[in-house]
Every structure is written in C-alpha cells, then in structure tokens.
Amino acid sequence: MNRFYRISRRVAPLLLLIVMSHCTQKPKPQEPQKVFESLETSETGIDFSNNLSYNNEFNVYKYRNYYNGGGVAIGDINNDSLPDIYFTSNLEKNRLYLNLGNFKFKDITENAKVGGSRPWSTGVTMVDINSDGYMDIYVCNSGDLNGENKQNELFINNGDQTFKEMAADYNLDDKGFSTHASFFDYDKDGDLDVYILNNSYQAIGSFDIRRNGRGKRDVLGGDKLMENVDGRFVDVSEKAGIYGSVVGFGLGVTVGDVNNDGWEDIYVSNDFFER
Numbered sequence: 001m002n003r004f005y006r007i008s009r010r011v012a013p014l015l016l017l018i019v020m021s022h023c024t025q026k027p028k029p030q031e032p033q034k035v036f037e038s039l040e041t042s043e044t045g046i047d048f049s050n051n052l053s054y055n056n057e058f059n060v061y062k063y064r065n066y067y068n069g070g071g072v073a074i075g076d077i078n079n080d081s082l083p084d085i086y087f088t089s090n091l092e093k094n095r096l097y098l099n100l101g102n103f104k105f106k107d108i109t110e111n112a113k114v115g116g117s118r119p120w121s122t123g124v125t126m127v128d129i130n131s132d133g134y135m136d137i138y139v140c141n142s143g144d145l146n147g148e149n150k151q152n153e154l155f156i157n158n159g160d161q162t163f164k165e166m167a168a169d170y171n172l173d174d175k176g177f178s179t180h181a182s183f184f185d186y187d188k189d190g191d192l193d194v195y196i197l198n199n200s201y202q203a204i205g206s207f208d209i210r211r212n213g214r215g216k217r218d219v220l221g222g223d224k225l226m227e228n229v230d231g232r233f234v235d236v237s238e239k240a241g242i243y244g245s246v247v248g249f250g251l252g253v254t255v256g257d258v259n260n261d262g263w264e265d266i267y268v269s270n271d272f273f274e275r
Contacts, residue, residue, distance in 0.1 A: 045105045048087045048095045063143060065199060068122070068251075071180070075126030075135040078161055086114070086137055088121035094139065098161070114155045114163050119143055123180030129170070129192060130231065134159050138167075140178035142199065151175050152196070171233045174198075176220045184255045184264050186240070191228040195242075195266055197250040198223055218246035223253075223268065 041047050050070045060066040070088035077084045082099035089095070093115035097105040109115050120143025126135045134157035144150040151173040155163035167173035176198040183192045200221040217237070222244025226233035237244050249271035258265040 039103055044103055045100075045107070046085065046097055047107075048089075048097070050087070050089050051092060053091060058143075065142070070121060071123040071140070073124040073126040073137065077126075077135050077137075077157060079134065086124055086126065088116075088124045088139060090120050090122075090143065094121055094124075096137075108161060112162050113165075116141075116153055117165075118150055118153065120150065122178060123197070125181050125183060127183045127192065129154065129183070130156065131191070132157075132159070137163065138172065138181055138183075138194075140174075140181055140196070142177040142179065148175065150177065152178050152181070170231070172196075172226065174224065176222070176224070179250050180253055182253050182255050182266070186225065186264055187227065188263075189228075193228050194226045194233065195253055195255070196224045196226060197253045197268065198244075198248060199250055199271075200246055200248050216246070217244045218248070221246040221248050223248060223250055 052066070054060075058066075070090055072088070073086045074083045075086075076082060076099075077096070078098070080099075082101055084099045085097045085105065087095045087097075093109060095107060095109045096112050096114045098108045100106055114137060116139055118139075118141035120141060121139050122142050123140040125138045127138060128134060129136045129138070136157050137155040139153045139155070141150045141152055152167055153165050154167035154170055154172050156166045157163055172194070174196050176196070177200070178196055179199050180197045182195045182197075184195070185191065186193045186195075198221055200218075223237070223242055224235055224244060225237045225240045225242045227236045250268055251271050252269040254267050255264050256267070257263060258267070
C-alpha cells in the first residue's frame with residue numbers, strides 16, 4: 001500500500017501537467033460547412049435566362065424599370081409533393097419547370113400553355129385561387145408604355161399539367177403597370193382577396209405634386225385591393241383606404257399581422273419620393 005502511494009505521488013504531478021496542457025490547447029478550427037450548393041444547368045435542366053435586347057426603341061432611357069428584372073414562383077402544380085418553378089421573362093416567354101425529383105426539372109411551358117402573351121412580365125404568384133386543390137399562376141405585366149398589351153394574366157390549373165388563361169373572367173386582367181400581387185383573406189370571409197402593386201408610368205421629372213395630387217386615384221399607376229366576391233374580384237381600394245395615386249412606385253409588397261390583432265396588414269416598399 002505504501003508503494004502504491006509513492007508511485008501515485010510521483011505520477012500525480014505528471015497527470016496534472018498533461019491535463020493542464022490539454023486545457024490550454026486551442027481546438028483546431030473546423031472548416032465552415034456550406035449551407036447551400038450551386039447546381040449547374042446540366043444537372044438541373046433549368047436553362048432559363050431573362051435576356052434583354054437593348055435597342056433604340058425600348059431601353060432604360062425610355063423605360064426606367066428596364067433593369068428591374070422578372071419574378072419567380074415556387075409551388076406544387078400537380079400535387080406530387082415536389083415544388084415546381086415558374087420564371088417570368090421581360091422580353092421572352094415565361095417558363096414553367098416541372099420537378100422530377102432529385103433536383104431534376106423539365107420545361108413543360110409549351111404543353112402547359114403558360115408562356116404568356118404579354119411583352120414584359122414582372123412578378124408572379126402561385127395560388128389556388130378557385131379552391132379546387134390545384135395551384136394556379138397569376139402573372140403581373142408591365143412595360144407597354146403606350147399600348148394596351150400589359151394586362152395581367154391568370155393561368156387556371158386544369159389538373160392535368162395544363163392551364164387556361166382566365167384573368168378577364170375573374171376581373172384580374174389589370175391594365176396598370178403591375179409589379180407584384182399578394183393574395184390573402186383581408187375580410188376573413190374564407191376566400192382569397194388580392195393586393196395588386198403597381199408602379200407609376202410617368203417620367204420622374206414630369207411630376208408636380210400639387211398638380212398630380214397624392215389624393216387622386218389613378219387606374220394605371222395606383223395600387224389596388226381586389227375583394228373576392230363569389231369568385232369574381234371587385235375593386236374595394238377606395239373603401240378600404242388603399243393609397244393609389246399616380247405618385248406611386250411600388251416595388252414589393254408583403255402581408256402579415258403586424259400588430260397581432262388577428263387582421264392581416266399590408267406593407268409596401270416604394271421607389272423614389274413615394275411616401
């Protein structure tokens with residue numbers, strides 16, 4: 001027993017030194033783990049590109065939102081639990097890609113009939129607008145400064161990976177310079193209403209605030225709140241207190257219950273000297 005004690009007395013300081021040395025050693029820095037991985041077109045099959053052709057007839061000098069880009073929406077259009085992707089294009093056809101699984105996608109735009117017929121698509125939203133269990137696609141359009149070819153488009157899902165354009169049937173073929181749309185039940189009646197975000201069509205230098213007037217509603221440049229009334233949408237902007245003058249430069253909109261009172265609120269981001 002005495003021998004064991006003597007050996008312990010000799011070994012203890014060494015053990016203490018080893019423990020202390022380990023405590024003072026800094027851990028080796030770990031390599032940061034990547035959260036996302038960029039996949040090539042050859043891997044995914046997604047070859048969409050929003051190509052712009054700069055020319056003398058239509059450019060950033062003629063249209064200030066020329067370089068604002070398009071939009072993208074993700075949703076399951078065929079109820080196979082795989083999210084599909086819809087891209088909007090400014091000068092070319094919009095594109096719909098069906099998710100095949102394992103990050104493989106197939107362009108089904110032509111067969112689905114969702115390429116669009118307008119020249120300048122912007123924001124896009126996937127939403128089951130008619131509550132039939134299938135995602136529909138609502139596309140905002142703009143860009144046609146002098147013409148009447150900028151109505152928004154609504155592609156209703158037929159349930160077989162094809163769609164039918166029916167914006168006029170729902171009174172959602174808005175002719176303004178639309179940027180985006182947000183669907184939500186603003187009046188809590190069990191169906192979806194929509195906030196349509198528009199951008200002013202007037203040149204910045206042409207504004208005279210007193211002459212244009214912030215209080216005067218504008219059908220092309222002003223935002224709109226559309227209430228769903230038995231499947232057809234009705235403009236309730238003025239009644240609801242939605243600001244919608246020509247002095248409007250809406251770029252983004254989101255909806256949420258900001259003050260936790262049980263009612264959805266609307267937050268709009270604007271460009272230039274908008275309030």
